[in-house]
Amino acid sequence: MDQKLKAGAGVSSLILATGAVALGAFLSHRHRLRTTDNASSSAKRQPPGDLALVGRSVTIRQARAKLFEYWRDFSNLPKFMENLESIEDAGANDALMWNIKAPAGRTVSVTTEIDSEKQDEHIAWRSVEGSDIETSGEVRFEDAPGDRGTRVSLTMSYDPPGGALGQLIAKLFQREPQVQTRHDLKRFKMLMETGEIATSVRTNDETRVVKQENG
Amino acid sequence: MRALTWHGTKDVRVDTVSDPEIINSRDAIIRVTSTAICGSDLHLYDGVIPAVRPGDVLGHEFMGEVVETGANSNLEKGQRVVVPFTISCGGCFHCKMQQYSACDNSNPVEKQDLSATLYGQPMSALFGYSHLTGGYSGGQAEYVRVPFSDVGPIVVPDHLNDDQVLFLSDILPTGWMGAENADIEPDDTVAVWGCGPVGLFAIQSAIMMGASKVIAIDHYPNRLALAKKLGAEIIDFRETDVREALMEMSGGIGVDAVIDAVGMESHGFAIDNIIDVAKQKVGIGADRASALKQAIMAVRFGGKVSIPGVYGGMSDKWPLGAIMEKGLQIRSGQTHVQKYTKDLLAKIEDGTLDTTFLISHRLPLEKAAEGYKNFKEQQNEWTKVVLKPGMAG
Numbered sequence: 001m002d003q004k005l006k007a008g009a010g011v012s013s014l015i016l017a018t019g020a021v022a023l024g025a026f027l028s029h030r031h032r033l034r035t036t037d038n039a040s041s042s043a044k045r046q047p048p049g050d051l052a053l054v055g056r057s058v059t060i061r062q063a064r065a066k067l068f069e070y071w072r073d074f075s076n077l078p079k080f081m082e083n084l085e086s087i088e089d090a091g092a093n094d095a096l097m098w099n100i101k102a103p104a105g106r107t108v109s110v111t112t113e114i115d116s117e118k119q120d121e122h123i124a125w126r127s128v129e130g131s132d133i134e135t136s137g138e139v140r141f142e143d144a145p146g147d148r149g150t151r152v153s154l155t156m157s158y159d160p161p162g163g164a165l166g167q168l169i170a171k172l173f174q175r176e177p178q179v180q181t182r183h184d185l186k187r188f189k190m191l192m193e194t195g196e197i198a199t200s201v202r203t204n205d206e207t208r209v210v211k212q213e214n215g
Numbered sequence: 216m217r218a219l220t221w222h223g224t225k226d227v228r229v230d231t232v233s234d235p236e237i238i239n240s241r242d243a244i245i246r247v248t249s250t251a252i253c254g255s256d257l258h259l260y261d262g263v264i265p266a267v268r269p270g271d272v273l274g275h276e277f278m279g280e281v282v283e284t285g286a287n288s289n290l291e292k293g294q295r296v297v298v299p300f301t302i303s304c305g306g307c308f309h310c311k312m313q314q315y316s317a318c319d320n321s322n323p324v325e326k327q328d329l330s331a332t333l334y335g336q337p338m339s340a341l342f343g344y345s346h347l348t349g350g351y352s353g354g355q356a357e358y359v360r361v362p363f364s365d366v367g368p369i370v371v372p373d374h375l376n377d378d379q380v381l382f383l384s385d386i387l388p389t390g391w392m393g394a395e396n397a398d399i400e401p402d403d404t405v406a407v408w409g410c411g412p413v414g415l416f417a418i419q420s421a422i423m424m425g426a427s428k429v430i431a432i433d434h435y436p437n438r439l440a441l442a443k444k445l446g447a448e449i450i451d452f453r454e455t456d457v458r459e460a461l462m463e464m465s466g467g468i469g470v471d472a473v474i475d476a477v478g479m480e481s482h483g484f485a486i487d488n489i490i491d492v493a494k495q496k497v498g499i500g501a502d503r504a505s506a507l508k509q510a511i512m513a514v515r516f517g518g519k520v521s522i523p524g525v526y527g528g529m530s531d532k533w534p535l536g537a538i539m540e541k542g543l544q545i546r547s548g549q550t551h552v553q554k555y556t557k558d559l560l561a562k563i564e565d566g567t568l569d570t571t572f573l574i575s576h577r578l579p580l581e582k583a584a585e586g587y588k589n590f591k592e593q594q595n596e597w598t599k600v601v602l603k604p605g606m607a608g
């Protein structure tokens with residue numbers, strides 16, 4: 001495994017990580033033909049099936065420092081990340097245990113460490129060695145023009161292992177990770193701009209039903 | 216509670232459904248005292264708006280009494296409020312620019328994908344409309360859950376009765392914004408297609424904004440008569456060639472500004488409309504834009520086109536050449552209601568705006584289905600229907 005794998009690393013290093021050499025050769029060939037336009041890597045067309053890297057941006061009308069601070073307290077993340085059951089402290093080096101909702105009421109856990117961070121600018125994390133899921137993520141905070149607030153970009157990558165657990169996890173993350181990331185970021189925006197997450201349910205019972213459907 | 220629910224095309228019923236509750240801290244619950252049926256509701260009734268589901272509570276024009284408040288609502292129990300049909304957070308990029316009907320945060324995340332696919336970006340939320348716009352339960356009911364109740368509802372004084380202020384919820388600001396979007400200048404001749412409630416309020420607004428002449432187009436004598444009373448000249452499109460008449464009435468120049476207050480279910484037997492009716496019936500997603508096409512042909516070079524009428528999908532045979540070659544300005548949108556409520560309330564209070572002249576029928580909520588049927592089928596006489604949950608049948 002490539003130990004230097006980081007969120008936001010290009011398609012080619014992800015391919016190294018999955019060890020799909022033939023596909024990698026095909027992709028790096030494709031890669032060479034690409035123009036280097038200004039679009040973010042998450043907007044690049046990716047070959048079908050290659051959904052390991054997902055990313056999105058939103059603009060939030062709040063100060064960079066406030067958003068950074070909220071995110072840096074990782075226990076806040078389950079408030080807007082639908083797949084997350086909880087995040088707990090897991091020891092030294094800012095280790096965190098992510099408890100992720102899996103199909104059939106199961107939970108999958110993965111421990112991460114902070115990989116790099118810069119106050120009010122970015123936070124990157126990745127799974128510790130020997131984890132069942134290789135995962136990494138990075139959130140960036142940049143000033144948006146004028147008084148538009150802060151542009152927040154989230155990139156996540158997953159590399160599920162083989163075997164039965166691997167299949168389960170793959171299924172979990174293949175539940176349209178692009179859509180999931182976009183939805184999570186939009187919920188973050190709602191929470192930061194309005195203090196709540198919009199729902200059109202009429203009764204609290206309905207809220208519970210909706211949650212069950214998604215969980 | 217009792218509420219008007221959608222069950223399918225031309226099938227709406229008053230059912231018993233669960234009472235709304237406070238869900239988020241900025242919510243309030245309103246006990247509805249008056250609610251109206253709108254031309255937009257007819258698009259749902261006719262099944263030409265996607266993503267409406269059986270059991271959905273309709274209605275987006277409503278007012279009433281605050282009966283419950285969330286921890287972060289700034290309303291107080293007992294206050295009388297009119298509620299804008301647009302649900303807006305007040306704090307996002309669009310709300311800060313007063314583009315309230317484009318609020319980023321009111322449409323639940325999981326409902327945003329469909330409209331983002333249709334339009335490029337997601338729509339914001341509206342009461343009692345489609346799941347494209349959030350699927351929020353609407354106001355043709357005894358009670359409504361109102362999100363962001365610290366931003367939308369406007370408290371109204373007791374000396375104004377319901378009928379005077381109810382239309383602040385939609386059609387009064389919609390007519391006003393329809394006229395404002397036409398950038399009316401003092402010597403302008405303005406033509407308005409459609410003398411329904413939206414068209415009538417657009418006519419009244421255009422006159423107040425100083426248009427030298429306003430021309431109203433429809434085919435219902437009674438609706439045309441209301442337009443005439445407001446001071447408009449009128450054209451009955453069943454009897455008159457509209458384009459020719461407008462060329463004459465504008466001294467051969469073409470009218471300076473046009474307002475489409477008809478929307479996607481244009482009437483008439485113009486050939487393009489007959490084809491569009493057929494396409495809409497077989498469900499291939501063509502909006503009927505006959506009135507709008509006529510408006511684009513009638514407006515002068517460099518003229519202004521305002522579209523308060525609602526469209527939802529695609530339209531065929533769009534006069535793109537006329538738009539480009541004539542250098543037209545086009546403005547449209549769901550109304551940014553919260554931007555206008557305060558000023559318009561002041562105009563109601565000082566008597567410069569008449570808001571009740573178009574109400575033809577007042578019915579108890581229980582008779583809402585009858586209201587829909589007649590507002591759809593007897594448009595000449597049924598110009599605006601107000602439902603009163605408390606009214607004796």
Ligand SMILES: NC(=O)c1ccc[n+]([C@@H]2O[C@H](COP(=O)([O-])OP(=O)(O)OC[C@H]3O[C@@H](n4cnc5c(N)ncnc54)[C@H](O)[C@@H]3O)[C@@H](O)[C@H]2O)c1
Nearest residue numbers: 254255409411412413477478481482506523524525549550
């Ligand atoms: N932009 C907004 O926020 C907003 C808000 C409310 C309503 N609306 C829309 O405004 C439109 C009008 O609403 P309304 O309540 O007045 O509806 P309505 O159905 O009562 O009125 C429409 C009128 O248009 C007339 N008409 C139909 N075809 C015509 C044609 N070819 N030429 C001239 N007139 C024609 C009809 O006879 C009718 O009187 C609808 O599309 C409605 O959805 C938009």
Ligand SMILES: [Zn+2]
Nearest residue numbers: 253255276385
């Ligand atoms: Zn309306």
Ligand SMILES: [Zn+2]
Nearest residue numbers: 304307310318
């Ligand atoms: Zn907003």
